[in-house]
Amino acid sequence: MAKLSAPSGFRDFLPDQFRKRSELICRIRDVYEAFGYEGIDTPAMEKLAVFLGKGGGENEKLMFRVLKRGAELGRALEKQGELADMGLRFDLTVPLARYFATHRGELPAVFKRYHIGPVWRAERPQHGRFREFVQCDVDVLGSPSPLAEADVILATATALEALGFTSLTVRLNSRPLLGQLVRAAGVPEDLVNGVFTSIDKLDKLPPDEVKKEMLGRGVADAAATSLLEFAQASETLDDAAKLAEVERRCGETGAALLSQLREVISMTPELPSGKLVFDPFLARGMDYYTGPIFEVAAEGVPFSLAGGGRYDELVGVLSGQKIPAVGFSIGFERVYTLMLERKMFAAGDRAAEVLVTIPHPSMAAEAVKLSAELRGPGLRVDLFPGKAKLPQQFALAEKKGIPFTASVSEEELSKGVVTLRDLSTRKNEQVERAKAAEWLKGKV
Secondary structure: OOOOOOOOOOOOOOHHHHHHHHHHHHHHHHHHOOOEEEEEEEEOOHHHHHHHOOOOOHHHOOOOEOOHHHHHHHHHHHHHOEEEEEEOOOOOOOHHHHHHHHHHHHHEEEEEEEEEEEEOOOOOOOOOOEEEEEEEEEEEEEEOHHHHHHHHHHHHHHHHHHHOOOEEEEEEEEHHHHHHHHHHHHOOOHHHHHHHHHHOOOOOHHHHHHHHHHHHHHHHHHHHHHHHHHHHHOOOOOOOOHHHHHHHHHHHHHHHHHHHHHHHHHHHHOOOOOOEOOOOOOOOOOOOOHHHHHHHHEEOOOOOOEEEOOOOOHHHHHHHHOOEEEEEEEEEHHHHHHHHOOOOOOOOOOOOOOOOOOOOOHHHHHHHHHHHHHHHHEEEEEEEOOOOOHHHHHHHHHHHHOEEEEEEEEEHHHHEEEEEOOOOOOOEEEEEHHHHHHHHOOOO
């Protein structure tokens, strides 16, 4: 019989992995809620009309489509028409736009939301990238103010700090400003989006390879050289110098966009464990970005931990009204994988603090009662589920990482005591039953 496993790009999570992932989600959610963001959820599937043509770029091509069902599928097959009518969400932003358009009358004029949940993309699985993965988003809808950018930037940086990341760099740019910079270098309009795709690879490929790709797209050598020379020079310039050079290159056409970025920079307070920097060559992959865009990098990490930007037109496509919006998304899977590799999770992660063992089958009911008593003060208490000798019960506790066991025999019941065992030392101690929880809480 063939070995059964999850499909490629999908995963099962063992209890230890599930606990770690849940811990990360709780920490991120606590930060988001501390900033006043409210949690929502949306269906895993949406109608194809919600997704298609909404600026999802390559992700639209990677969407898992869902076949029509029953008679509708039969009719589509007969007419050789479209076989799918829905798709699994490939991000949390496009469903948010549909959600806001649907429920706008029930939501505040300025809506701050967070959404933590799985998304699906039919891409090639690789290290830290999967076909099903979790995203953690914060968004502000209904505010055109740069304060919204400052808020999502600070919330995201604070959440990453809460996970243990320090020396963060938030890279800031404007997608329209990058377009002005590319055009000013002499790139024709029909090649601008292709140049964006090439520029987005500057942190992965050497400049010569990026230039070769640009030339292959039809970009003139002089234009490609001008852009890449500035990209290399900007790595050693401070923000003021980079802003001034962009202003010189773009002239009046970029003045308003530069002013917008300067406002975001001035309104964003000092980050808890990092800095905000202007990066004129930050591109981002989504076509729906209409203003400032940002990514978070950590020292010694070759990929971004989070990304986002302003998308003032996406909600309007679905609602018929222009709704300003800005959001930031943490790459949960990359963060989780990185934290595993760096051993950033706290030691002592375990299923429970104590396992209640059953020294004799006649004491099973009393063991259940003892379990309930110990849980009362807030301990996590497991109960051995069945009949086995005590060494086997102790072995189960050790396998699950549970440090203590508790048991009560008929004699101990009459004396009002329980036996508590420290599995690290193999030593037993009899403690008054009324004080057992207190004793355990002082040890774990």
